[in-house]
Amino acid sequence: MSTKKLLTSMLVLLIALTFTATLQAESPELNLWQHEFVIDWQGREAVVDFFEENTQLNVDEDYGPAGFDSIEEQFIIQGRTGYPDVLEGTPEQMFTYQEAGLVHSLDEFWQDYEDKDQYPESLLEALEIDGELYGLPYSHNVRMLLYRESVFEEHDLDVPETWDEFVETAAYISENVEDMQGFIFTSEADEVRVMQEFLTFYYQLNNEGLFDDESDPARLLASEEELAEVLKLYDDMYTEGGVDIDERGSDWMRTDYGYTGGDFAMVTVGPWVWGHRAEDDEASDVLDDTGITHPPVHEEGEAATFMEVAPMMMNAHSEHPEESWELLKEVTSKDFQLLINTLSGAQAAREDAMEQDAINQLIEERDDIDEEMAGDWWLAGFSEYADIGVAPSAVSWDRPEDYIIDAIQEVIYEQQTPTEAAEELYRNLDNLDL
Amino acid sequence: MSGNKKKDSFFSRINIFSSFLQKRTLTEKKKITGWLMLLPVIPAFLIVIIFPALMGIINSFTDADIVAMTVGIGAEFFDIVDFIGFSNYMDLFTDGDFWEVTLRSFALVGIAVMLQYVLGLILALLLDEGLKGFGWFKNVIMLPWVVPVASMVVIFNWMTAPNYGVVNMLLETIGLEHLTTNWFGSLAFAFPIIIIMHVWRNMPFYALTLYAGLSSIPQNQYEAAEVDGATAWQKFRHITLPNLKYPSMVVIVLHVLWTFNNFDIIYLSTGGGPVGTTEVMATEVYDMAWNLNLMGRAAALGVIMMLIMMIFSGMYLKLVGGDV
Numbered sequence: 001m002s003t004k005k006l007l008t009s010m011l012v013l014l015i016a017l018t019f020t021a022t023l024q025a026e027s028p029e030l031n032l033w034q035h036e037f038v039i040d041w042q043g044r045e046a047v048v049d050f051f052e053e054n055t056q057l058n059v060d061e062d063y064g065p066a067g068f069d070s071i072e073e074q075f076i077i078q079g080r081t082g083y084p085d086v087l088e089g090t091p092e093q094m095f096t097y098q099e100a101g102l103v104h105s106l107d108e109f110w111q112d113y114e115d116k117d118q119y120p121e122s123l124l125e126a127l128e129i130d131g132e133l134y135g136l137p138y139s140h141n142v143r144m145l146l147y148r149e150s151v152f153e154e155h156d157l158d159v160p161e162t163w164d165e166f167v168e169t170a171a172y173i174s175e176n177v178e179d180m181q182g183f184i185f186t187s188e189a190d191e192v193r194v195m196q197e198f199l200t201f202y203y204q205l206n207n208e209g210l211f212d213d214e215s216d217p218a219r220l221l222a223s224e225e226e227l228a229e230v231l232k233l234y235d236d237m238y239t240e241g242g243v244d245i246d247e248r249g250s251d252w253m254r255t256d257y258g259y260t261g262g263d264f265a266m267v268t269v270g271p272w273v274w275g276h277r278a279e280d281d282e283a284s285d286v287l288d289d290t291g292i293t294h295p296p297v298h299e300e301g302e303a304a305t306f307m308e309v310a311p312m313m314m315n316a317h318s319e320h321p322e323e324s325w326e327l328l329k330e331v332t333s334k335d336f337q338l339l340i341n342t343l344s345g346a347q348a349a350r351e352d353a354m355e356q357d358a359i360n361q362l363i364e365e366r367d368d369i370d371e372e373m374a375g376d377w378w379l380a381g382f383s384e385y386a387d388i389g390v391a392p393s394a395v396s397w398d399r400p401e402d403y404i405i406d407a408i409q410e411v412i413y414e415q416q417t418p419t420e421a422a423e424e425l426y427r428n429l430d431n432l433d434l
Numbered sequence: 435m436s437g438n439k440k441k442d443s444f445f446s447r448i449n450i451f452s453s454f455l456q457k458r459t460l461t462e463k464k465k466i467t468g469w470l471m472l473l474p475v476i477p478a479f480l481i482v483i484i485f486p487a488l489m490g491i492i493n494s495f496t497d498a499d500i501v502a503m504t505v506g507i508g509a510e511f512f513d514i515v516d517f518i519g520f521s522n523y524m525d526l527f528t529d530g531d532f533w534e535v536t537l538r539s540f541a542l543v544g545i546a547v548m549l550q551y552v553l554g555l556i557l558a559l560l561l562d563e564g565l566k567g568f569g570w571f572k573n574v575i576m577l578p579w580v581v582p583v584a585s586m587v588v589i590f591n592w593m594t595a596p597n598y599g600v601v602n603m604l605l606e607t608i609g610l611e612h613l614t615t616n617w618f619g620s621l622a623f624a625f626p627i628i629i630i631m632h633v634w635r636n637m638p639f640y641a642l643t644l645y646a647g648l649s650s651i652p653q654n655q656y657e658a659a660e661v662d663g664a665t666a667w668q669k670f671r672h673i674t675l676p677n678l679k680y681p682s683m684v685v686i687v688l689h690v691l692w693t694f695n696n697f698d699i700i701y702l703s704t705g706g707g708p709v710g711t712t713e714v715m716a717t718e719v720y721d722m723a724w725n726l727n728l729m730g731r732a733a734a735l736g737v738i739m740m741l742i743m744m745i746f747s748g749m750y751l752k753l754v755g756g757d758v
Contacts, residue, residue: 073724076504100504187619189707190725246596249619249708398500402725409709413621 028320030057030327031084033064033071036340042278043343046368050339057327068093068192076100085318086327088138090192091126092397094311098129099396104314105132109325115334118350126309126391129213135311136332137349139341141270142389143200143306144382148265149291151177159293160266163201163233166296170242173265182242183266184258185234187405187412188251194408195401196306200268202230203390204301210400211393211434218395218434220426228422229298231411235418248412260286268295270308271382274345292381294388307389309349338362342369347379347386354379395434403428487740493733494522500727515730522734531710531718532735538625539714543693546632547686553633554640554685555678561641562648575638583635587702590631594618624704624712631699636692640685647681648674680753687750691743715739 037048052061064084065071072093075084079102089097097103110116110133119137127135147159155176160166170182186193202210205226211218237243247254259267260276260283267273276283297303312332318324330336337353340346342362348354363369407425410416416424455463496502496515505511526532561572578586593600594617602614617623655673664672697716700706706713706721713721715735723732 076500080504096500100501102504189705189710190721191705244596246614246616246619249616249624249704396500396727398725398727402721406709409707413709415709 027058028323030059030320030323032059032327033084033087035088037063038066041275046343047340055330057323079315080317082315082317082319085315085320085324088312091309091311091392094135094313095394096396098134102316103134104316105134107132118352123309123349127311129394135313136328138310138312138332139346140309140349141347142382142386143268143270144292144385145295146267146269147291148289150289151265160296163296163298167236167240167242170237171240174241181244181264183237184243184247184250184255184264186250186252186255187408188249189405191251192401193252195404197268198230198404200295200306201233203304204298205229207302207304207390209393211395213394220430224422224426227425228418231407231418231421234408235411238412262286271345271347271379274378294385303388304390305388307391309391345378347382399432400429490733490736493730494737496730498729503729522731525731526734535713535715535718539694542714543690546629546693547689549633550636550640550689551686554637555644557641558644558648561645575641578635579638583698584702586635618704619708621708621711624708628700628712632693636689643681643685644678647678651677683753687753691746
């Protein structure tokens with residue numbers, strides 16, 4: 001290559017770089033706190049790569065803290081600085097953020113959003129506060145009863161329909177099946193899953209919810225008797241042997257990994273456990289051997305379960321609301337949702353990201369997605385009961401969660417009877433100014 | 435012209451300062467130099483230590499909640515919160531939980547520090563004996579102390595897990611399966627395991643500090659005692675222990691402070707459970723602030739902790755010869 005050509009090439013390259021840098025400088029840098037981008041799971045790398053290759057925006061590659069608790073603490077302290085612009089969270093956290101004036105109402109953007117018809121009304125309602133939308137539904141799940149089909153067949157057991165059958169079946173399995181316990185409740189202090197499991201059973205007795213969020217302050221809807229009934233289920237499970245007393249204080253990992261590790265015959269969880277499938281052959285075998293049905297129903301109640309709609313939110317103090325809305329749209333877009341939910345086994349909130357043809361096509365295109373997903377039975381098993389899901393009331397859940405966990409622990413550690421614990425729980429919840 | 439004037443004024447000030455220093459005694463000169471060297475640190479000290487402490491004290495007299503935390507410090511903060519006098523302190527003192535966690539904090543400090551000292555001293559004596567094959571031990575002894583707390587908690591969680599934990603497996607192997615349990619989830623064992631974790635982590639620090647103390651004891655003291663026919667116990671009682679008095683007190687007071695203030699070991703292992711049986715003051719502050727949304731009351735508890743720590747710090751400063 002002649003010197004002249006070399007110099008010309010270098011000049012062209014320099015101009016191109018300067019032009020790119022100028023374009024980059026014009027686009028404000030946005031910050032995204034996305035839980036799945038930072039926690040360790042099998043699909044993390046694929047979704048981060050996909051996002052970074054396809055984003056049209058200038059997004060910082062620091063995707064925030066790992067763990068929803070850390071996200072909440074840090075966002076509360078620094079949210080008013082405008083950092084981050086967009087974040088993922090739980091609906092319970094969204095209600096807290098809204099109370100603190102930290103999240104932006106999306107109504108002004110939503111009206112003109114071209115994909116708004118893709119979202120079921122029930123999911124949008126779960127993220128509304130006083131009629132305003134504060135989060136774009138990101139994924140959702142209903143808690144179902146997962147059970148080991150081969151164990152039930154081998155021991156000629158029926159899948160429990162009522163709470164009494166539930167306790168009886170769990171106790172039978174713990175007693176008669178080697179190295180297996182009937183069921184497990186998550187019961188660790190400060191663990192949000194504990195409250196979600198409690199509500200799964202409570203909603204069967206009162207599917208109006210725990211609080212009436214229309215009134216100000218929110219009014220407690222539960223009766224002392226209803227709370228006592230749910231706590232009695234916990235008590236019965238431990239005293240009858242359906243749940244091993246050594247499992248008191250177990251965290252969510254014990255529940256999820258214990259099930260996929262073959263330690264429990266039944267659990268009440270969401271579709272995310274599919275994400276453990278790639279970890280080892282045992283987990284894969286257990287999930288292939290899994291039946292999905294609604295949680296057993298109280299004799300005087302109606303089928304209902306906890307429904308979680310994960311919101312993607314915009315910081316009310318973001319300096320770039322227009323660009324943040326674009327970022328929100330990107331992380332909730334069909335293509336992104338299709339990939340992340342198919343990899344993790346979760347249910348996308350968008351209807352077009354749940355279409356079987358689209359999932360099949362994605363599986364054909366990529367070799368990092370489990371072909372078993374094409375069978376559709378897993379997500380269909382959860383979708384079948386989506387209509388019995390009840391979303392938590394739009395209140396700040398920090399204190400209710402603490403009181404509920406306290407009550408459960410008092411019962412399972414035999415410090416109080418279900419009636420005594422329910423009395424105290426009722427008093428605490430009723431005194432809250434939410 | 436004006437540049438020269440400035441230069442002259444600068445040098446004349448230096449001259450004034452140096453003639454001021456020359457008129458001082460040596461002790462005064464040392465004091466002035468000390469203060470001058472401290473000068474750059476003072477702003478950092480004010481921002482990092484004094485300001486947060488003052489805000490904590492102010493918060494403790496308010497009804498601050500999570501919303502107040504989002505606005506930071508400024509006029510808006512004082513618009514949001516109400517000053518409620520000593521209500522937070524009164525609420526704490528009339529709440530049975532406060533006395534329970536305070537007592538537990540002192541129990542943790544008392545038991546853990548005592549065990550750490552006794553075991554650390556035994557280890558130091560073994561090291562000092564220079565037993566054959568024990569040399570390598572000096573190199574690995576500090577491992578528990580340098581392992582991150584999160585890793586230590588994972589190790590203990592794994593060892594005490596209900597099914598696959600090595601502790602339970604060991605018990606089963608030796609025919610004691612009736613003793614197997616979920617150790618961290620047990621009302622009876624969760625707190626003792628927290629103490630064990632503290633001891634496991636800090637014992638090497640005691641051992642090395644006391645070993646250094648043992649090495650500095652003049653050998654002729656032991657030789658003289660031997661000539662006088664002293665027994666091993668008498669030598670330990672009248673030579674070793676008195677010579678270890680100073681390093682012992684320093685290491686004990688330091689660990690009293692660290693253990694009383696420790697948050698991460700309990701937070702990461704039990705979160706204060708089960709049924710609050712491992713809750714101590716440090717974790718209770720967090721629980722009040724973030725789970726119960728009672729920032730003001732959490733600040734009041736923090737202030738009480740600060741006062742207790744100041745007493746311990748005063749003792750430490752007195753020991754190391756500083757002004758209290």
